[in-house]
Amino acid sequence: MISLPPPARSTRGWSAAWTTAPQRPGTGFVSNWSERGFAHQTIRQIVRPTIGGDTIRVRLSNVYGTAPLTVAGATIALGAGGAAVQVDTLRHLTVDGERTFNVAPGAECATDPVPLTTAGLEPVAVTLYLAAPTGPATYHAQAMATSYRCEGDHQADTDGGAFTETSQSWYHLSGLDVRGGPEHAAGIVVFGDSLTDGTASTPDADRRFPDALAERLAAAGRPRAVLNQGIGGNRVTVDSAWLGDRATSRFRRDVLGQPGAGTVVILLGINDIGISEVAKASPFPVFAPYTEVRADEVITGHLDMIRQARTAGLRVVGATVMPAGPSVFSTASSEAKRTAINTWIRTSGAYDAVIDLDRALASPAHPDRLDPAFDSGDHLHLNDAGYRAMAQAVDLDALG
Incomplete structure (x- = not known):
């Protein structure tokens, strides 16, 4: 199998703070949402970056996708337990200034930087609204963490009450990078x-x-x-x-x-x-x-x-x-x-x-x-x- 090159993106000034390895959609060891993918659904995923900064960006992966992944909207915020987030930390994510963006098949993309101060070793929630059918989703099978899903657009919800479905995998999420903060x-x-x-x-x-x-x-x-x-x-x-x-x-x-x-x-x-x-x-x-x-x-x-x-x-x-x-x-x-x-x-x-x-x-x-x-x-x-x-x-x- 031919190895994929590192994603084409600027790394100057950025440090990866959290990552996971993308995998092909599959049955895996436990049931998951990867083979069916998503349509008119919002997924909220909780991760813990290991270092902090005052600016952050998110990397999304469609490495094993066969069609463009359309993200109709995305947000990031500090976690507040379960699917809830801290209200005053919610930020909308964009790519090239647009809140709706595509990730090409076989590729990864990095969002535009947003100001968000994180201390490291604290939960961060990334929320994706996927309106159009995605087809099978690039994912990471064993997250050892709960991901949340609901019907409709709930990317800006802060209380988490709508997110009633759960999974133990991560989907389309491959990294969080930070800059600023301590050396x-x-x-x-x-x-x-x-x-x-x-x-x-x-x-x-x-x-x-x-x-x-x-x-x-x-x-x-x-x-x-x-x-x-x-x-x-x-x-x-x-x-x-x-x-x-x-x-x-x-x-x-x-x-x-x-x-x-x-x-x-x-x-x-x-x-x-x-x-x-x-x-x-x-x-x-x-x-x-x-x-x-x-x-x-x-x-x-x-x-x-x-x-x-x-x-x-x-x-x-x-x-x-x-x-x-x-x-x-x-x-x-x-x-x-x-x-x-x-x-x-x-x-x-x-x-x-x-x-x-x-x-x-x-x-x-x-x-x-x-x-x-x-x-x-x-x-x-x-x-x-x-x-x-x-x-x-x-x-x-x-x-x-």
């Missing part, structure tokens, strides 16, 4: 799979690994943008209709396309080796295709991403692959692959720095398993304490 070091893109995406963390609580890392940086007096570019089920080497383009392909768009980013943390590989085992045991349609992946193929993919990052001038930090026993992902074969990949990450010197999440999160008694205190219950994903432990395992100086 920050360059942003950090966390590029990964469900362990970056935050699967099994508490919904609407912002307890994913990148959230915990952003909070730790802020508490240490070193606030920086931490951008979550995880996709649940994503693989280094395999394209999937439901689980995203392979990491080596989407890296250019999802990492190098982020304004103000200076460091990337790569945490990938468990799905390449684990889904190889699922194919042998109990195939599940969302994991297709069931491609057998070798450890050296995962390592070659890591080297490709390192090369892309270095060419763009980014610092590259590698994270070891965490254990998955006794889940279906863990067999003698997959453990041998995981050991080989982690040995290479630790000892090859290919990365500028290494975060050894494997050793930090493993059970002291059973190194092929997560520490029970961090296990969400499926032996693969973490609970809130586990995601905090991931953030605590990061040497902040290693981030550059």
Whole structure:
């Protein structure tokens, strides 16, 4: 699959404060609105930028659309809980000065800047009124946050009462950028799979690994943008209709396309080796295709991403692959692959720095398993304490 280039837009003076990785419309792990899309409906989506500023813009994605996306109106405001927003912060969004605008198929667009002071680590609501049928919608499957929908035009509502339908995905929303406000070091893109995406963390609580890392940086007096570019089920080497383009392909768009980013943390590989085992045991349609992946193929993919990052001038930090026993992902074969990949990450010197999440999160008694205190219950994903432990395992100086 051909990698899409970073969006064509000016990045001068802007820093990405919040992002998510676009995905193809699909059934996914849970029901969502992406395949049907929207018509004469308003969607309100709540996100939490990790740094603040006094000016903001929104990035919208139609990367997987086959027709122009017409936005009949859009607003942004500080959140006030649920679907409500703070009345005096509501701003209308425009593109080239127009409140109605199009996003071309296969493309992303940035709105005009609007004055809105945000402190960072506080909720921001983006509301889109989509009057004309959109067709299937570019989305992000696992938001771990509630999005709201209602019939008709409610883009300027502040009390949220009309928004009676909910979803756990984000739609057409790919980023919020800020400028102004305090100076920050360059942003950090966390590029990964469900362990970056935050699967099994508490919904609407912002307890994913990148959230915990952003909070730790802020508490240490070193606030920086931490951008979550995880996709649940994503693989280094395999394209999937439901689980995203392979990491080596989407890296250019999802990492190098982020304004103000200076460091990337790569945490990938468990799905390449684990889904190889699922194919042998109990195939599940969302994991297709069931491609057998070798450890050296995962390592070659890591080297490709390192090369892309270095060419763009980014610092590259590698994270070891965490254990998955006794889940279906863990067999003698997959453990041998995981050991080989982690040995290479630790000892090859290919990365500028290494975060050894494997050793930090493993059970002291059973190194092929997560520490029970961090296990969400499926032996693969973490609970809130586990995601905090991931953030605590990061040497902040290693981030550059």
